[in-house]
Amino acid sequence: MILGAVLAGGMSARFGSDKALAELDGRTLIALAVDALAGWCEHVIVVGRETAPAPTLPDWPRPGMGPLGGLAAALHHALDEGYETVLTCGVDAAYLPDDLLERLSPGPSCLASQPVIGLWPAAAAPELEALLHSDQRHSMLRFAETIGARRVQIASAVPNINTPGDLAAISGPR
Numbered sequence: 161m162i163l164g165a166v167l168a169g170g171m172s173a174r175f176g177s178d179k180a181l182a183e184l185d186g187r188t189l190i191a192l193a194v195d196a197l198a199g200w201c202e203h204v205i206v207v208g209r210e211t212a213p214a215p216t217l218p219d220w221p222r223p224g225m226g227p228l229g230g231l232a233a234a235l236h237h238a239l240d241e242g243y244e245t246v247l248t249c250g251v252d253a254a255y256l257p258d259d260l261l262e263r264l265s266p267g268p269s270c271l272a273s274q275p276v277i278g279l280w281p282a283a284a285a286p287e288l289e290a291l292l293h294s295d296q297r298h299s300m301l302r303f304a305e306t307i308g309a310r311r312v313q314i315a316s317a318v319p320n321i322n323t324p325g326d327l328a329a330i331s332g333p334r
């Protein structure tokens with residue numbers, strides 16, 4: 161069973177406003193992300209914000225740890241609820257490719273270009289916990305390396321929305 165988790169905290173500093181609520185083709189980015197994961201996952205949660213079109217969880221152990229804090233909350237929830245695997249994405253990845261799960265399987269794995277998008281074993285929760293308890297702030301790639309996750313290259317680049325300009329560039333007829 162796969163738990164879907166949209167990692168949706170952070171500052172949206174480059175975007176200048178809450179990018180989860182920005183719209184693409186008339187839908188919010190967070191709604192697009194939740195729906196995308198729902199195509200592959202039994203259940204989808206949103207981590208790192210209080211209001212969302214799916215059940216929400218706070219980051220673990222506290223906000224401000226970056227996307228890994230969201231992943232840690234999702235892995236703990238997966239363990240508690242009996243899910244073996246967690247599929248993650250951010251709110252800033254519009255239109256995930258149809259074969260994403262196929263490309264990421266078998267996990268652990270993440271996209272080389274966007275490691276927030278990955279397939280993670282719930283059983284890796286203790287390793288992530290240890291990383292988060294160490295002194296430095298760590299990246300998704302650092303965790304991927306720690307657990308020997310594959311870094312998957314995909315030919316069709318997934319647009320990464322960091323700024324309003326990034327969003328404008330992919331808006332309109334497709």
Ligand SMILES: Nc1nc2c(ncn2[C@@H]2O[C@H](COP(=O)(O)OP(=O)(O)OP(=O)(O)O)[C@@H](O)[C@H]2O)c(=O)[nH]1
Pocket residue numbers: 167168169170171172173174175207208209219223224225226227228229230231249250251252276322
């Ligand atoms: N749960 C959670 N998600 C995060 C956190 N920081 C970033 N994210 C998510 O991870 C994805 C990639 O985030 P970034 O673009 O690197 O960071 P950001 O804070 O959204 O944007 P900037 O402030 O411009 O760097 C986005 O979907 C964010 O919502 C966090 O602390 N907790």
